[in-house]
Amino acid sequence: MKFETRAIHAGQHPDPSTGAVMTPVYLTSTYVQEAPGVHQGYEYSRTGNPTRSALEGNLASLEGGTHGLCFASGLAATDAVLKMMEPQDHVVAGNDLYGGTHRIFTQVYQPMGIGFDFVNTGDPDQVRDAITDKTRMVWLETPTNPLLRITDIAAVSEICREKGVLLVVDNTFATPYLQQPLALGADIVVHSVTKYLGGHSDVVGGALITSDDALHEKLAFIQNAVGGVPGPLDCFLTLRGTKTLAVRMDRHCENAAKIAAWLEADSRIGQVFYPGLESHSGFEVASRQMRAPGGMISFELAGASEDEARKMVSRTKVFALAESLGGVESLIEHPPSMTHGAIPVETRRAEGLSDGLIRISVGIESVEDLLQDLDDAIG
Ligand SMILES: *Cc1c(COP(=O)(O)O)cnc(C)c1O
Numbered sequence: 001m002k003f004e005t006r007a008i009h010a011g012q013h014p015d016p017s018t019g020a021v022m023t024p025v026y027l028t029s030t031y032v033q034e035a036p037g038v039h040q041g042y043e044y045s046r047t048g049n050p051t052r053s054a055l056e057g058n059l060a061s062l063e064g065g066t067h068g069l070c071f072a073s074g075l076a077a078t079d080a081v082l083k084m085m086e087p088q089d090h091v092v093a094g095n096d097l098y099g100g101t102h103r104i105f106t107q108v109y110q111p112m113g114i115g116f117d118f119v120n121t122g123d124p125d126q127v128r129d130a131i132t133d134k135t136r137m138v139w140l141e142t143p144t145n146p147l148l149r150i151t152d153i154a155a156v157s158e159i160c161r162e163k164g165v166l167l168v169v170d171n172t173f174a175t176p177y178l179q180q181p182l183a184l185g186a187d188i189v190v191h192s193v194t195k196y197l198g199g200h201s202d203v204v205g206g207a208l209i210t211s212d213d214a215l216h217e218k219l220a221f222i223q224n225a226v227g228g229v230p231g232p233l234d235c236f237l238t239l240r241g242t243k244t245l246a247v248r249m250d251r252h253c254e255n256a257a258k259i260a261a262w263l264e265a266d267s268r269i270g271q272v273f274y275p276g277l278e279s280h281s282g283f284e285v286a287s288r289q290m291r292a293p294g295g296m297i298s299f300e301l302a303g304a305s306e307d308e309a310r311k312m313v314s315r316t317k318v319f320a321l322a323e324s325l326g327g328v329e330s331l332i333e334h335p336p337s338m339t340h341g342a343i344p345v346e347t348r349r350a351e352g353l354s355d356g357l358i359r360i361s362v363g364i365e366s367v368e369d370l371l372q373d374l375d376d377a378i379g
Contacts (some may be wrong), residue, residue, distance in 0.1 A: 002248040003062065003177060006138035011057025011068075012239070023054040024325030025236045047224045049290045049378075051232035056207075062176040062242065063189050065209040067216035069114070069223050070217050070235060072191025074172065075100050076228035079108075081137075081168055081188060083222045087113030090134040094121040094151070096144035096351060098170065098192075099342055120281065121151040126242040128159045135163070142179075143282070144361040146298045147352060148273045149223055150282025153289060157185025166215075175296070177249045182211055188219075193355045194293075195326030199241035205230045248328065252295030252366040258367050259360070259374070260297050268378050270300035270356075295362045296325060298335070301378065309334055313358055315377040318369050330363035330370055 001009075026049055030250050031042040042048050049087055060068035071077040078101055085091070085280040093105060095118040100336045105116045119126040121140040123162050131138070138160050142151040153169060169181035175197060181189050191197060195206040210216050223229065230238075255277075260274035272279070275286035276293030301308050313321050319332035323339050333339060336355050340348060349355070362370065 006061045007058075007177075007245050008243045010061035011054045011059075021117070023140040023236065023239060024050055025232045027232055045232075046227050046229055049229075049232050051235040051239075052230065052379040055235040055242075055327065058239060058242055059176075059193075059207050060209050061189070062245070062354060063171070063182055063209040064176070064180050065182050065189065065211045067210050067213075067220075069208045069216070069219055070193075070230050070238075070283065071206035071208070071223065072228045072230050072234075072337070073204050074098075074170075074190070074194060074206035075104060077190055077192075077208050078104055078170075078224045079090055079228065080208060080219055080226065081190065082109050082114070083212055084218055085114045085136060089136045090115040090132055091130065092116075092127055092130040092135055092138045092165075093118050094140040095119055096147060096149055097139075097141055098145055098172070099340055101139075101170065102139075120149075122149050122157060123226070124152060124155040124159055127156050128163075131159070131165060133164050135165050137166045137168055139168045139170070140285045141173065142298065143173050143275055143286070143294060144172065144356060145296070146273075146340065148173075148275050148280070148282070148288075148294075148296060148298060150275055150280075150286045151180075152285045153181050153184040153186060160187075161185065170329050173296060174290060174294060175245060176244050178253075178294060179289060182209065184289060185210055187215060193238050193241075194324065195240055196249065196252075197245065197326075198238050199245065199327060199340065200237070200326035201324065201329065203237040203241075205232045205234050248364055249292070249295070252362055253292035255298055255364065255370060256295045256362040257293070259362055259370060262371055263297070263299050263374075264350040266378075268302055270302045270304050273298040296359065297362060298357055298359045300354055300356045300358065305352050305357035306336065309356040309358050310337065310347070312379070315379070316373050318365060318376075319360060325361035328364050329362070330365060330373075333359050335359050 033039040056068035166187045168188045169186040172192045183219040189209040319330045
């Protein structure tokens with residue numbers, strides 16, 4: 001079945017006891033057993049819960065994988081992958097990762113003896129050169145945050161296969177509707193379902209998807225042994241979100257493409273970062289590996305003044321000044337002082353993230369209202 005149909009139905013069946021079409025929120029911690037060890041597949045809700053199982057099946061299907069595992073947040077999902085590592089193991093990671101991912105790598109796992117090297121994964125040769133005989137895993141995001149840099153997943157996966165290391169792709173920015181890392185050779189897909197998958201800014205959650213049975217078994221063991229699982233209501237809300245993923249993403253992308261083109265043509269604006277623009281360094285790879293370039297745009301005002309950027313993001317009326325992304329509502333922020341404030345200023349500048357950068361998560365409102373709002377706020 002096609003993506004749009006699976007988004008609505010995969011993992012879900014009418015409730016056998018009542019016929020309820022929507023998956024019930026199974027608010028239960030435990031399940032009755034007929035005799036010790038004889039039950040209907042559920043014994044305790046850290047190990048398994050039917051609402052969570054429905055979401056896990058749904059996300060596995062959307063990513064084209066065979067197994068899904070859900071977690072209490074994107075970082076709890078990330079943590080579960082890292083728990084497969086042992087001291088002395090080495091990870092090659094992208095140098096433009098989500099800040100919280102960089103933090104758990106360098107401040108939680110590095111002190112425990114896991115080695116990390118950060119490279120520009122957009123250049124597959126840099127990945128190849130960074131892999132040592134201790135490397136177990138390559139971890140990348142594409143598009144990245146906030147500069148929307150693109151990595152050729154198939155090219156990196158070929159190197160990983162050749163070297164015998166796992167490839168993990170954080171697909172939060174693209175979503176499975178726009179990009180399918182498992183089909184391009186990734187071993188594990190990571191999600192913050194907090195963003196586009198949930199889609200309504202009302203739930204925090206994470207997920208892992210794989211088609212490798214042995215990897216799934218290890219990760220499911222960690223999920224149960226460590227216990228960073230989401231509650232059934234969060235799973236229900238996420239399931240409600242994924243049903244409309246395809247139509248939401250179509251509108252996010254349509255609005256973002258119009259706004260990116262408008263920004264690029266405006267003399268009050270400096271650089272615009274959007275993988276759907278031919279001026280973007282990742283345009284060609286993005287056109288090949290993504291269905292559409294997504295709903296995130298970063299830009300600078302002409303002159304790239306930090307002061308002007310801070311004033312501009314405080315003046316919008318439809319775009320809310322807030323961190324996070326991927327909800328139906330449009331958000332605007334200033335990465336250097338908000339989402340990326342924890343990155344040392346020299347590192348930030350060296351990686352091309354200027355003090356005057358502005359990031360928007362384009363929502364699904366009327367694009368005319370969004371353009372008017374930006375026009376007024378730029379002033
Ligand atoms: C938000 C985010 C995360 C972390 O997810 P949480 O749900 O906030 O824990 C990881 N990766 C990316 C790309 C994100 O945007």
